[in-house]
Amino acid sequence: MRIFSLFLILLLFYPLLNAAQDKSSPASELVFKEGEILPGPFYPFIINGPRKNRLRALINEKPDKTFILMFFQGPSVPEYLPKSLEDLNAIIKGNKSKGFPTSAMAIFVNPDIKNVVKDDEKRNEFVKGIRSSIAEDKSDLIEVGVDDLDDLKNYKLDQSVVVMVRCENLRVIKMLKLDSTNANADGFAKALDQLLELPKGK
Numbered sequence: 001m002r003i004f005s006l007f008l009i010l011l012l013f014y015p016l017l018n019a020a021q022d023k024s025s026p027a028s029e030l031v032f033k034e035g036e037i038l039p040g041p042f043y044p045f046i047i048n049g050p051r052k053n054r055l056r057a058l059i060n061e062k063p064d065k066t067f068i069l070m071f072f073q074g075p076s077v078p079e080y081l082p083k084s085l086e087d088l089n090a091i092i093k094g095n096k097s098k099g100f101p102t103s104a105m106a107i108f109v110n111p112d113i114k115n116v117v118k119d120d121e122k123r124n125e126f127v128k129g130i131r132s133s134i135a136e137d138k139s140d141l142i143e144v145g146v147d148d149l150d151d152l153k154n155y156k157l158d159q160s161v162v163v164m165v166r167c168e169n170l171r172v173i174k175m176l177k178l179d180s181t182n183a184n185a186d187g188f189a190k191a192l193d194q195l196l197e198l199p200k201g202k
Contacts, residue, residue, distance in 0.1 A: 032165055032175040039154040044107050044145030045116050047127050048136045058105055058143055064169055068104040068195055071163040075110055077133045080185035086138045093141055104142045116148045166195045
């Protein structure tokens with residue numbers, strides 16, 4: 001009888017214990033691990049270049065390319081970013097070394113946009129702000145897009161403000177994260193320097 005009573009108590013309290021454990025557990029780690037393939041396509045709304053104003057699975061077009069993939073989480077474009085992206089564009093354009101990235105993707109994830117297709121009014125307003133900040137003629141090698149966390153669920157983005165990944169043949173070569181303390185011009189430039197270094201043996 002005592003064992004049966006104990007079992008009932010555990011049965012009643014298990015959901016509460018489980019919920020408490022869920023709240024205390026850390027956020028899921030990013031799935032970007034060096035040497036592994038990117039976790040599948042995603043479909044951002046493209047806002048510059050010849051494919052703008054449509055959804056496009058950009059990484060499907062780069063199976064044999066070296067490129068930089070960046071995610072920026074927040075409700076607006078960081079003040080430092082337009083100039084930083086222009087600098088990156090110029091670096092890519094000026095370096096033709098074998099194995100050097102030939103393009104980049106900058107994907108903005110606004111927490112207020114739950115679905116990049118259905119929340120079209122919020123998306124369009126956000127896109128307008130990005131276009132007013134980032135000059136298209138100075139970012140022609142950087143494809144800029146807007147996406148939502150649901151479409152990116154396989155990527156398990158954590159709370160990092162910026163996630164930067166160097167990819168080669170869709171394989172992760174290096175991944176860096178910036179939080180609110182170092183998501184600035186200096187922090188971005190230092191992270192970019194690390195990503196643009198040619199891996200050993202290249």
